[in-house]
Amino acid sequence: MSVVAALSKWLIHTNRRLNGSWTQRYEYGVPVTDLEPVVADGTTGTCVRFLPDEILRAQWLCTSGDLARWFEHWPDLTVRIEDQRDDGYRSGL
DSSP states (O other): OHHHHHTEEEEEEEEEEEEEEEEEEETTTEEEEEEEEOOOSOOOEEEEEEOOOOOHHHHHHOHHHHHHHHHHHTTOOOOOOOOSSSSSSOOOO
């Protein structure tokens, strides 16, 4: 996560555990909030949401082939991509 955080304008890391859940926000790899408790919802797992730096967004396009390779190595991985760019471009994923 540290490399992704360092290369992202912002990153929100949330951990859900049976004995407590928390979240923390980073900007360019630097924590900008303390660990904040998250209300338990009965789930467990880790969620990482991030916005890559503009330079990376302009140079890299995630393809369905990229996702397929990730799932080969991590079959329990869940990926949800929300393209929220307002420039009208959509990657087709």
